[in-house]
Amino acid sequence: MVNIENFILDMFIYVGIFGVLSISLNLEYGFTGLWNFGKVAFYMIGAYTSAIITTLGQPFYIGFAAGVVVSSLAGLLISLPALRLREDYLGILTLVFGEIIRIILKNEYWLGGPLGIRGIPSITPAGLDYTTTLLVQLASITVIAAVCYLVAYRLIHSPFGRVIRGIREDELATASLGKNTFRYKASIFAISSAMAGIAGAFMGQYVTSITPDQFMPFVSFTVWMMVMLGGFANIEGAFLGAFLYIGFERAARIAKDYLLLPIDPNNLMFILTGLLILIFVFLRPQGLLKENKVRDYKGV
Template sequence: MDAYLIAIAIIGALYVLLALGLNLQYGLTGIVNFGHVGFFCVGAYTTAILCEHGVPMVVTFPLAALLAMLAAWPLGLVSIRLREDYFAIVSLGFSEVVRLVATSERWLTNGVQGIAGIPKMFGMLTGTPQALAVLGLLVVLNLIAIAAMWRIVRSPFGRMIEAIRDNEEAVKALGKDPAGFKIQVLVLGAGLAGIAGAVYAHYIGFIAPEQFVPLMTFQIWMAIIMGGVGRISGALVGAVILMFFLEGSRFLRDLLPFISEVSMASVRLGVVGLALILFTMYRPQGLMGDFTRK
């Protein structure tokens, strides 16, 4: 049971890191990014491929973040010329292109068979101590990300991106160029996703294209919506709520024994969807949003 709870905590911490990146992009800047999992995928494959060639993890982790950030740069250039709804579709297409490249380029990614035998972090440990060490690393990474976002929110840069979110035309009228700020925000959020992907690859020990489907992006969206868009605490609380529904719904089988194992996956997804609908109806600002609003 302890191993299960630690594993849930690790996945939850990964979701927090992803939610912080998406919250920076959408919650603070208003960029509708439906391709967040693409950067997660880039980070995971970068560290996996480099480790196959003997590159130490201390080097692969920053490179995973760097390549994810480089992948976000051209996407940021696209965002300058598109409305929010069109950019959302383009970003979703970007994540699918990344996944299709991972599927088709067998010489690099081993295709649909994936990459196995990715070295574990803290290899000198085994079992529960190793899992606790991974969880500790994720806690440190999240604390660093939270501290960085805290500084951003209270800086002139943070005030500018919030102004872009609220009224981009007004920002242009003041002589400011929102384009550069949007690109920077996309790159920073992608870096967090790349780091999360690297940790995920080494924790799981195996990656394949089917692990990086758009559903993961929309789960992160659920987290920030339920927690509170634009709130750092919302990313934290939203990830916890999401894990509660994703994992808690596994035990619905005990309450609904007449539903088959195959159908239960759809029921679980329906439960999470219902929770999102209820939050949207009765708490649209999220659990950690402005309590003066209804």
């Protein structure tokens, strides 16, 4: 009756989903220095767009593509007014943007209302046993994550990557070199929102149901914690951070049954996560993996 392998496969699927979200935040904050506290908004837009389209009978790839395009456009649109703000105001605006989208979805019954959308078609064919289904899902998210990784890798090791790092270090200096920093920032916002969108579209078909309450601001902060753990401006670190956070969460859930503690075991996870973040902030603020030096292009 016990199928621990299912639990572990499921965990790695979530590591994939959150790994993609972490890469996306890393491109914005780690490499460009943009404060985005509303990552969940683009995750949500991707999930809802794809869910609506696939429940109308379209195949999943059209849903996924639409999720990516709509999220990316949303990212671009929000960036137009937002990027003119100072970094802390950008953080506030993105946070509020996520909440606005969530509250609209909760109140619009034609978009599912508070109970959201159920019966989203899954990419796995029906009739497979549960473990095989999980393996197919894991393979799919691995492909998606690999594509996002390669896109991010190419970006940061290109002239484009050097400009966005320049913006992070000193925007004024970069602008003085004749770079249109606004255009670079808007592009990075659109690209990373597209990644968040595909993560959302994938999650929707995996769980097969989405509700507005799955997209609370806490999700954005979870991604921030993953990036803090894994390392800022390091795309391998994005996956490491996601793995550590989710593994930690699940291990704590299991471990609490075997520990006799003077505290309520349900709060164990919160205490340990808080402690871990504090340790990192004090002892290793750059995260586990450091930023790599820009690759050399000698001979290219």
